[in-house]
Amino acid sequence: MRVLITGIGGELGTRVAMLLEEEQEVESVLGIDIDPPRRRMRRADYMRVDPLRRQRTIDAVRAFEPSAVLHLGIYEPNARTNAGPALKRTEIGTLATFGALSGLDGLDRIVVRSGIEVYGRRRGAPSFPDETTPPDPTTSFGSALLHVEESALALAESTGVPVTVLRMAPLVGPHFPSPLGRYLRLPVVPVSGVFDPPFSLLHQEDAAHAIVAALHAGHPGIVNVVGHGVVTGLQAARMGRRVALPIFGPAWHSARLVSNLAGAPMPDHVVELLRRGRTADGCRVEETIGFRPAHSTPDVVKHLFEWASVVYLEVEPEAA
């Protein structure tokens, strides 16, 4: 199996590459991304390709001739870059990668990372959507993910290659660059005073194992991957011993401004999660890809706060 990983420079891409390096049946792994992998790779090759440069992406994909593709080149706004470039990289990178794949022989499976942001939280939207619920994104990240899914399904139709779309709950973790994680780790966490709705999360290890499981299963179709259980913004803040500040209405504008200055910019999908909630039914994950997230949503929140913010070391005057 020759595996191409787009977006290897992210925490998720790096972890997936490390898991694949340990497998015998994987002959070679090539990762492409604008950033290098976040750990040392033993077997996987890395090629620096900015997703915005279409031709370079196409050349890299065609030259490698992958038999399996893990499309993890999904850039969450304000995770590693600002919202504009993140959405643009997601869109152009996806089109270039899938365009390059459409003319390739020997390709037998594709796994695409998407998110439960595609369901959207319009007023009256179902609280606990499953895979049969029609997507209706209400945020820029949700729309970008839906475009990725649509192009993936179009590719599946034209080439006949099975495409697994994994709709993942938001990923947060101590080492995981994500706007929601940074926000919840602020000393004072503004939460919705009028809704305080529940949301689900997914552990970074579960996400990586789900992608590897999906690669082996080769199941065509859409699968939600969600940690079981939910928490609300207030609960998450309390679990991290943060001060929860209930706010409503126009105060969210000030909260976004202040949190941006404090180093935790809030893109619209994070604001929506805090004000309207975000969960999905992930009960089909076991029967389709044969894997079940091991960590519940409250576990993910606990794990997020286990990482100490700043540790002040005692300085001994004599030593200095």
Add this chain to the structure above:
Amino acid sequence: MTPVELARSVADIVTRRVKGTYSIDPWGFDAELTGLLADASRLRWSIELRGADHVPAEGPALVVFTRRYGISEPYVAAAALHRTRRPLRVVGVPDMPVVGPALRRLGGVLARPEEMTSLFRVGEVVAIPLSRTPRDRFDPGAIDPVLLEPALRLGVPVLPVALAGRELGRRWYVEIGAPIHTTLRSGPLADAELAEQVRAHVTTMLGHA
């Protein structure tokens, strides 16, 4: 329960609230808080419950209950069902600030078939009200057939429930009828047939109450 045990359980509940480790479900339902309120509702209402053994011990069920003015009925129905150890999800919460989330904490859900389907999938008891009938005590009211559709599609048993009581009074009679087993079928005719069956059942029970 001895006073020491009571004090300990109250302390546990308060600790969970402060630490944020109490559990909420994806629809925003807070089982612990609702359980406490259902127990406290004995101070307000004295409910006479008949046919409690008709409620299945596990698995999904659809409760169809009658309303007269429709103010107390959802809460009385939920308090009555609490005695059978099944939390009740009452359909008909508006998706708007303050009111919506507050009612969701107590088991309210949006009046949408998708919402009911997702609850049936995880084996919850969902309740839909018949229309309000302030004039006639013995008129069961009409059912929105759209809300019966999920139960028909998934073959969920339907429990007709008749409520009788005065809005400001203490005494309420709640009678749970024998479950109507839906055969797996769908379509407007099946909906109408089931609605008629439920109405006939409820009318007889209202006569008793």
